[in-house]
Amino acid sequence: MKKIFNKTIIVSSVIVGGLVVMSFVNNTDKNNKQDNTQAETEYKATMEGWEVDVNVAYELSKKSGKPIMANFTGSDWCGWCIKLKNEVFVKPEFKAWAKKNVILLELDFPRKKQIPEEIKQQNYGMQKAFAVTGYPTIWVFNLSKSDSGQFNIDAIGKTGYVAGGPAKFQEGVDAMIKQHKEK
Template identity: 30%
Template sequence: MKKALILCLLLVTGVAFAQNEADSTLKWLTNLEKAQKIAKKKNKPILVYFTGSDWCAPCKKLKQDFFESEKFVSQAENMVLVIIDRPRRMDIISEEQLAYNKTVIAKYNKENTFPKLVMLNAKGKKKGEISGYSQLRDTSHHFAFLEKYSR
């Protein structure tokens, strides 16, 4: 019985570690100006992801189905990634970060729709956007968006 329990714990730990490793391969920035400098230097577009990480159910599903997919992770190398979170809980991000995020939302997500993806060029000019996520959990529209605007 002890051996089975230990084996089970090792298996669960290994799966959790592997998932965290996959998540950590993405480099999400939280400052758009810093992202623009990197984008100019590397000649890459900027993908801005607007999320309500602690309250937005479609955001959580999109993260799991789209952003954590192998397909997205491989395509992310061609973009500079920025996450702009608008959580309700105040312990998720600092007050300074929340204030900054609100200024970015006011400029690029005036409708306050979550989740929302906005593709910018290196100078901060909007190339395209897509809002929402289907209850059917179909990521094809999001991948089509990347295909169209990440070049």
């Protein structure tokens, strides 16, 4: 299983396919399109400093040279996700570390909160690409784009809830990144 994720994974067909279908559906009703556009511009991550759009995270990663750290979460129902957020992600020391080391991407699967359909399709595409079956799952990876515009994923590693606060969590992610660079 580990070997599969250490190789480059092409996911754009899943993401693009979902986005194409959704753009077709959204274009069938002008009022619906306006409502969705407004919702998409207003939709933000549950935590400050996190992106919700893979394309934005890709551009930031490409510009900075930092890997993307994606948090697959059920922000309004998953107890371990909420615990990880409260014990690690909202802490100043984590925010300072993240700013220097990674691009943060939130891929949320809420039950109560509505998210734009385009983001929902993107999140499910990423969930499928990384074979995520439980929450929270944190994947660290690099993205590149082929000449055809498809994303290629270079998976660095994954983790989940780690007891011990920001220092322990960061230590694990730093070790993943270091090991990946040494390959």
